[in-house]
Amino acid sequence: MRSPLVTIISLSGLIRSAKFGSDTVAAYGLAVIVVASDAALALVQLSLGLPAYACTLFIGLVVGIIIANLAGNYRHQVLAFLGTLKHSMATVLTIPVDKKEKEEEFPFPGGALYKLHKMNLTELKDLLRNLKQPLSGSKPVLLQRLVDFSSNPSAWNLIVAGRRQPHKGPRDVTNKARTGEEKKPRKKSQVAARRDELMGERSPAEPVQVIQRSKDTRTEQQKNEVIAWAKRFVANNPDIQTPRQPKEFNATKMKPELDSRLANIEGQLQVLLATVKASSNGDAMSVDSEPVMPPPLPTPLRALPPLSTYTNISLPSFIPNIALPPPPLISVPPFTMNSPLPASDSMITESITESINMTTESITESAKTATESRKVLVLGNGTRLEFFNSDVPCPPSLSFAKDIPKLGRVWDDARPEFSPSECSLKIKGNAIALKHWPVVYSYSHDQRWRGTKGAWDTWKWIAERYHQSTPENFWEEFRDEHGHTMSFTAITRMLRKQRTEADQRLVQQQQEQLGLEFSQQYNVRGRAMVRASAIAKRVGKNGQL
DNA sequence: TTGTCATACACTGTGTGAGA
């Protein structure tokens, strides 16, 4: 029989389990069994006077019968409990889980058992898909999600088809129809309320907006961490809104290097000027003589210290540190002078300035080539435009909701109605038609396309339909039952509906045509394709459209 | 109250490189 000490430890475990909640179902159950068995053992031994081994056997039989009965009525719950219990006991008793966990079976709705640790990523995703759970995340994340789901049978009912639940809580808590009270003044927007709350400006009489479900899944602690960090950041950087000078110690560190570079350039210029002046005075040099070469650079031009030197800001743990690329080494093309020497000082200065400008341009181009990939775009007028990511300004904020004809004028630079002056994006002075934006922004590794692609896709469908025929035909098609032209949103919705239907028709046609071969032809790494749009796209690629 | 619009987010599909 266990000592009273063990019972006390078990009881404290029970309390801890109850306190720390949902993911310790097994620990909770284990503690209950330990305490209950101790109590029962003591009771039986006292009342019957049986030896300890006989009592243990008796208790084992009783527990076995109880579990068998429970298994009949609460099969899922018992299986889930046993599954997690096994894992917890292995941990508690320090049995190496690694060897056993691969064989461990986890219960799921419908009585199914899965060896989760033996499943690959695709299988895990398939299972999550069947369970209507999110598929995002790495393999360990998916695995943990399934383990959690398996150990939480109360969540199994949430995936039942047809179940309805609110996405967010009531937005208007003063709705007269619901509360029977007079409508109070309109509530502040969520942004305004949140701002006031953070700034301590919220009126006490104002109702606090209650959100039952929100996309913001952060805990209160995480939110407080962000706010605390933001306050610290603002306190440390009071002038964050204005461009700052480098900090004093950095400026001091940089000064000798800049002085050295300036002295270097000045020295070259003086040598060059002196030599050229001597030549123009007829002192030593004839036109046929060797071209004048400046002395070699005393020290090679070096790149500036890495950016991280100036941006050493400590971020909270949840904000990833951004790895900055190594500083580019600026390659300086050899300095040569091939043109005949000018005769006058003004011409000399002009020529030198031009040379310096050309050299600067070469240095800039070389530096860009070292760090960025060059992009090439052939414009509608045949211009071949070469540019780097840094030549492209951020995507301007655009809306064509009130002016679809303008969308038609700036979409395609190969069309006669193209209007360069109305284009919001210009690169090196060239107006860029909207249809070229993916070339300009995508694969830039700077997230700029991420925020724009959604809107651009909408523009694409509308612009293409607008140009499919004449503007008159377009507006004839997109008219409501009252004869009014449809709104931007309504047109977008209708176009989406049309292509969804077209895609579905195409998929159905392919299914009828291919029969069992359909799943073989339209699969991704052995998994059947789901989206009609993706299948339709592949049909198009295969040339069957 | 309802419709419109802009935006954020979730998810699928695709391509690619690293490592077993």
Place this chain on the structure above:
DNA sequence: TCTCACACAGTGTATGACAA
């Protein structure tokens, strides 16, 4: 060669602000 992780494009949906 296969598996896996990751980044990105494309697509659809939910949400909140705002105006009619």
